[in-house]
Amino acid sequence: MSEFEAQVDDLSHDGRGVTRVDGKVYFVEGALPGELIRFQRTKRHRRHETGKLVEILEPSDDRVEPPCQYFGVCGGCAMQHLDSAAQVAYKQGVLLDSLRRIGKVDPTRVLEPLTGASIGYRRKARLGIRFVPKKGGVLVGFRERHKSYITSLDECLALDPNISCLLPALHQLVGALSCYDRVPQIEVARGDSQVALVFRHLEALTDQDHERLQTFACDHDVDIYLQSGGPDTVMPLRTGEARLLQYRLDEFDINIRFDPTDFVQVNADVNDAMVKRAVELLQPNVTDNILELFCGIGNFSLPFARRAGSVVAVEANEIQVERARGNAQLNNIDNTEFVVADLYSDQIESLKRFDHCNKLFLDPPRSGAIETVKELVPKLKPERIVYVSCNPATLARDSELLVNKENYRLDEVGIIDMFPHTTHVESIAVFNLK
Ligand SMILES: C[S@@+](CC[C@H](N)C(=O)[O-])C[C@H]1O[C@@H](n2cnc3c(N)ncnc32)[C@H](O)[C@@H]1O
Structure with a gap:
């Protein structure tokens, strides 16, 4: 595969480094303006090409250590390697x-x-869920970058800490439900004083599932809602217990x-x-x-x-x-x-x-x-x-x-x-x- 050394001159509107070699424009993920990089050509498009960053030979002064352990894999935040003021x-x-x-x-x-x-700011999010036996069972998190896989998260620095701290327990909770492989998503939202979770489920829940969810709601002081179909099927876990955030x-x-x-x-x-x-x-x-x-x-x-x-x-x-x-x-x-x-x-x-x-x-x-x-x-x-x-x-x-x-x-x-x-x-x- 062709490899090039080049100076990055710009950042594209989707956060990729832009460089030019022999009159061709390359978009290189992870590269920052002002940097001298080595990259491999990955794909040709009609008007530009894409490259994979191999080495940063001279880093930008605006480059910082990404604070999140999942940076580079999780598709949630693409700019953590750039200083906040530069962002x-x-x-x-x-x-x-x-x-x-x-x-x-x-x-x-x-x-x-x-x-x-710049961290802990998200009071609303949709967490994706997948059952992947090869990766240890139920995965809860956000989509991987450019892929439909889920990055399994034990914490998320973008999420409000009152939501992020629930992630490990959510893995266990979904894994213990009878339809652990038929829960595609949890929508999370936080008001000033409470957290609510909406579980989308593609199969009916058993009485034991209801009990597990209720115990989770009490243990973690959250409101749980269930969603069996479209948006109009959302209802509180315990009928009559809807509390607005x-x-x-x-x-x-x-x-x-x-x-x-x-x-x-x-x-x-x-x-x-x-x-x-x-x-x-x-x-x-x-x-x-x-x-x-x-x-x-x-x-x-x-x-x-x-x-x-x-x-x-x-x-x-x-x-x-x-x-x-x-x-x-x-x-x-x-x-x-x-x-x-x-x-x-x-x-x-x-x-x-x-x-x-x-x-x-x-x-x-x-x-x-x-x-x-x-x-x-x-x-x-x-x-x-x-x-x-x-x-x-x-x-x-x-x-x-x-x-x-x-x-x-x-x-x-x-x-x-x-x-x-x-x-x-x-x-x-x-x-x-x-
Ligand atoms: C960016 S949100 C802003 C909501 C509100 N201003 C706020 O600050 O919370 C855009 C809003 O446009 C509404 N919306 C989307 N499509 C619409 C349409 N075709 N006609 C009218 N409203 C629409 C959405 O339901 C949503 O509430």
Whole structure:
């Protein structure tokens, strides 16, 4: 196999070192910009090639010892070999580069990145489970990098320690169930004071299984739910014992209740800072009527409602909308209307009736909000748009339309390091009508 020595000049958007040999571009996993490396060619693609790192001849000053024993195998965190500050700089670079390259826009100002603790930050995750006799039985953990195998974990530094500490006992628990090879996943979620586990099972559980699960719930002080089919089959282990989880947004005196399968922002501390920043940037005041799209269970809606004249908050998932309404009641908020609508369909038309709204807030999934920008923005012409994005490419695409077609100025952008040690780039952008 061909082997090369080369200088790494860049980091790709998926965290691989980029180097060039004889005019060809190679992506080499584990290599960092500035390093002199030796690598083997592994695969040819039409426009680039991939390489396997053999030796680092001159390491980068930003290279650090990965804190996790599973680094390199587990697919959970790909950037632990890069210093935290350099990770943040890299993410900011990905954001600005996407805006420039895809969106052909440059912001007037770049905001200070929002960061938090780089370990123990995940309050929500899906643990994969496989029964592999050759590897000692039941494996609980995350997918291996680029593979469908499970990395069996006894701890996970990304997970909240109150969840991570359960891993060894979970291996044993699943291994002791009658359908130990028919439990593909456990969804874990932590509120401010309790942990919930949702066991997906493909076969009926026996009475003894129920007892084992109940004993585990008591011993570890966790709430257990069972899921025998789709999302609507989730139910508490003991009928009638459903307790919603809860987190608090102190700054706004808001409590948010959620079910373990609801969407919640995974990083509690960074979410606090992000909500605070969204409020600072949107600047809701009593004369403002806010339209918020992709509102989930009210994470931003309720803090906005504390300051705004009114909020209309829209979301496709009916269960989450019901939860958001419940959260408004819980916090004695009555200036917010929650609406169920699919924002990727022609249901968006029906939102044109909210033309009294003068500010718009968006927090879409990875596919972005092009329908909103095309259909709703020209009609509502909000004076300010604050856009939280989990995908720089779609933010850049939507920014191009807002700036180059809809007469907005991209005044501020900044990254939010919601998922430290991963290549995932979360960001926030502010557009003002010219
Ligand atoms: C990134 S989450 C943001 C949720 C919320 N803003 C929060 O901070 O918790 C995106 C939300 O968009 C919702 N969503 C996904 N597809 C949708 C669609 N087609 N129409 C409306 N909402 C959608 C999801 O259910 C989810 O709640």
